Amino acid sequence: MRAASPPGGTARVCPLLVGRDDELTFAVRRRDDAAAGRGGLLLLGGEAGIGKSRLLDELTTRAGGRVVRAEAFAGDRDTPGLLLGGLAAGFRAAGDDKTAGRLHELVAEAVSATTTDSARRRLLVAELADALTRALATPFLVRLEDLHWADQLSLDALRRAAAALDRLPSLVVATHRTDDPAADAAFTSWRLELLAQRQAEELLLTRLGREGTRSMLVSITGEQPSEEDVDRLFAAADGIPLHVEELVAVGVDTVPDTVGDAVVARTSTLDPHARAAIAAAAVIGREFDAETLSAVVAGEDGTRGDVEAALDELVRGHFVVPVASGYDFRHALIRDAVYADLSAPQRRMLHARVVDAVPGLSEAVRSAHLERAGRADQAYRAARTAAQRASALSAHREAVGLYRRAERTVPSGTPVAERAELHRLLGSELAASDANEDAEREFARAVELFRQAGDEVEAATVVPALVAARHLLGADYASRAATLEDALARLDPGAGGHAALARGALLAALAAAAMLDRRLDESLAFATEARPLLEGDVAERLAVDVTRGAVLVFAGRGDEGWDLLDSSAREAASLGLEATAARAYRMAGSSASVLLVYDRGMEWLHEGIAYASRIERWNDAHYLQAHLAHVEWATGQLDTAGTRAERARADGRGGITTEVTALHVLGYVALGRGELVTAHELLGEAAAIGERMRELQRLSPALWGLAEVALARGELDTAIELSERGYRESARVADAAYLFPFLVTATRARIVAGDVTGAREWVERAGARLGERGIPGTEHAVAHAQGLVALSERGISRAKELLGSASAGWDALGRWWEGTQALLDLAECARRSRGPAEAAALVAEARRRAEASGAGAVLSRVAALEARLAEGAETTVLSAREREVATLVATGATNREIGDALHISSRTVATHVEHILAKLGATRRSEIAAWSAGERVGGRQDV
Secondary structure, eight states, X not given: OOXXXXXXXXXOOOSSOOSOHHHHXXXXXXXXXXXXXXXXXEEEEESTTSSHHHHHHHHHHHHOSOEEEEEOOTTGGGSTTHHHHHHHHHHHHTTOXXXXXXXXXXXXXXXXXXXXXXXHHHHHHHHHHHHHHHHTTSOOEEEEEOGGGOOHHHHHHHHHHHTTGGGSSOEEEEEEESSOTTOOHHHHHHHXXXXXXXXXXXXXXXXXXXXXXXXXXXXXXXXXXXXXHHHHHHHHHXXXXXXXXXXXXXXXXXXXXXXXXXXXXXXXXXXXXXXXXXXXXHHHOSOBOHHHHHHHHTTSSOOHHHHHHHHHHHHHXXXXXXXXXXXEESOHHHHHHHHHTSOXXXXXXXXXXXXXXXXXXXXXXXXXXXXXXXXXXXXXXXXXXXHHHHHHTTOHHHHHHHHHHHHHHOOTTOOHHHHHHHHHHHHHHHHHTTOHHHHHHHHHHHHHHHHHTTOHHHHHHHHHHHHHHHHHTTOOHHHHHHXXXXXXXXXXXXXXXXXXXXXXXXXXXHHHHHHHTTOHHHHHHHHHHHGGGGTTOHXXXXXXXXXXXHHHHHTTOHHHHHHHHHHHHHHHXXXXXXXXXXXXXXXXXXXXXXXXXXXXXXXXXXXXXXXXXXXXXXXXXXXXXXXXXXXXXXXXXXXXXXXXHHHHHHHXXXXXXXXXXXXXXXXXXXXXXXXXXXXXXXXXXXXXXXXXXXXXXXXXXXXXHHHHHHHHHTOHHHHHHHHHHHHHHHHHTTOOTTTHHHHHHHHHHHHHTTOHHHHHHHHHHHHHHHHHHTOTTTHHHHHHHHHHHHHHTTOHHHXXXXXXXXXXXXXXXXXXXXXXXXXXXXXXXXXXXXXXXXXXXHHHHHHHHHHHHTOHHHHHHHHHHHHHHHHTOOOOOOOXXXXXXXXXXXXXXXXXXXXXXXXXOHHHHHHHHHHHHHHHTOOSHHHHHHHHHHHHHHHHHXX
16 A cells, blocks of 8 residues: 555545535534524434544534534543533633533532532532523534543433523534443433433444545545555455544555554654653543643653644644644544553553642542552542542442442451441442442442441341342342341340341331232231331331331222322422432332222322432332333323333333333233234233242233233133233232232133133132232222123123123223223123114224224224124023033033033933034034034134
8 A cells, every 4th residue: 555644654634524425414404403593412423433523523614603612531420520511611712701600610519519419419400401501592513522421410411401402593413432332321321311302313423335445545645546455444444434544644555453553653653752742641531731741741851842842743643633621632542542552650650640740630530540550549538539429419320430449449458347338338329320230249248248347237237228139130029038037137136226227127128028029918017017116217217108008008908008108208208308209109109000090190100200300210200100101001091101111111221120010011002902922022021020020010910911912812721821820929929909900811711711610710719819808999800700701601681780880890990901891791791682782882882992092902802793793693592511511522522521521420411412402403513513613713702
């Protein structure tokens, strides 16, 4: 390849933007929209070196006007507000000193935070967003680079400000890497939420093809290359524009293996002062000015004049570029390559110089340099201080990184108890970030170390958090309860003070664990024992009351339980006990969703979502959204429910309870629409989660949905088997709340299968279980199932009475699935009792409801019944016993085999067969078999 630069390797940047015409046109159009008052947030994504910044440069040139620039750097997540600090400098450079001053003031408050106050953090986010919104009422192009490295406080303020951009004359364009392994789930969640809410748009840049690589090469060299040169360059650069530029800039006949090799090859030709300067700049890691760089390279035979000359050489070589606050690397990949080429001793020395020579570094940034300088003791103290400040602002992912650094640098002589506390603090931040596996590991280590230090009381205070993390990882009740009981056994039952509070917290955790497994009596006993021990701690006392309220409503003591949940939520909110209040809303809303209390549940769910969002407890908000979707499905709003459940599932990544609840709803929606394959897949996924968690409330709803899918497919044995599994799971903990839907499903499946006796026995067995708890609304399931049995036995009057009662009950609750089915069952009653007008009216109402809900599955049953009504077909009346005999005849069984199966004599079977032949007007057993097969098909529609 012909040299692309003079001897010495002066870099050549491609003078043209190649292969990005469509993307640039789109971005310019969005800038024009902003100028017309319809601003927005545009995300530019792609691999490192793909050309995001170059596209931004071109947009800036074409758009004109006032521009504000800011950039995030690796390590910025550790310090809340760093990106906003960069924006402040950007606004000052653009002439907006008022906004710059306000942002600097608010960021300084964030950096100096020392006390935990989530309400103050929310107010700070609101104030930062307000400052941005006010500034962007004046037309600006705001360019933010490498947003995947941004701190959480800055992202939260941007998210809030983004909601107003469509009414402002400014465009915010932000780049992010799609290939950065350090881009964590929090940034991804932030990005996806904005895209889902249509508060942002995104362009993803792809690699150049071979012809794009050729165009760049021609543009850089001004000459036509050989095909061999193009092939070699394309293979090495792999379509990434920065790689093309750096590889061409080396100016050698053989292309280096990597862009890093190319950068190092170019730095080797630099003046010694420039090499020292670029090494120091790579260690500084952020934008830098000549004075800072001089301080860091001092002692390397460099003077201020040498540094300025070095910077001139680095700019000419396109290693660094001038920016508003000084200088920065042309691309992070160049900085990374230079840093990677430094020897370990050189890195340590330069990091130490940064700490000693650069004033005003935040504790978070200082801790990073101290760690890399090998000053572990100082790094530990700085990291812990910075972590506490981040935690005070609920900047949990920043706090995690800092506590991790403290963990790595903890001095060898640190007391065991202090080490234990470090693991507890790290576990708490990980749990707040939904990193439950890591949180569990840290909590377990904290318990181990506190016990090693001989402090069983402090160890006991960590155990509830440990068990909560294990619950979210799928640990079953038995193992969680054993851990809590072991911690209790280690405490002196007669001790007061902190030990008594620790005992109360463990008992409260046992109550909560038993409640989640629907062990209601056990839970209530634990809560009753815990409450007196926690009177001195309002938050713990209210938390126990929330558990008690949930237990009472599932135990059939609704009025008492609902009032306790409601009052606990309101009291906790009024006292600023946000976690407790959010849990109370979570329990009230989700319990109402399950227990058929839909009107009141809607109120709690909407109120709880608003509260959880206001205090930024997103996990709780997403979970409540999933249960609101369940209520919407239950009341026949299939489209709304499906959309909300999809959104909750997407937003609630990492929250397994949100995931499984959303899967339940999505499976039910697919079932209602008649999309049985999709329903089976979704509910199967939910069942797998429920199996891992071993919790009734996660598993049973999935089993019921799968049973309904099996019934719709005609897989009757499967539907019955799944219903029996649901019964066993509920019987294990004396539950009725999750059992009730199985009652109708299994009854219908047994009747369609011809097992009327089995259906009757099932109704008696499962109905008795519902009666024991007496949960309001579940009695309608009993009446519905009994009506189906009566209908199958030709007790038309009794069936009509029972089904009418069930239909009215379901309608009063707003439960559309069983309610619409009950209408069709009543219509079948009317048809069989020669009431075609009544039947037609009931079918018409069922059709109206099914069409309003978009329930294709119900519409299919409606259509089948309408066809039967149009035919005026009469149903042959066989007794229950005759139907059992006919079903067995259809299997090819002999009279003796039928007698053995039904515990009657062969002679009695023969008599039944004669009666059946007479009623059917048939002469052969094969005709009984044909009739039975047709009856089963019809029954699948009628019963």
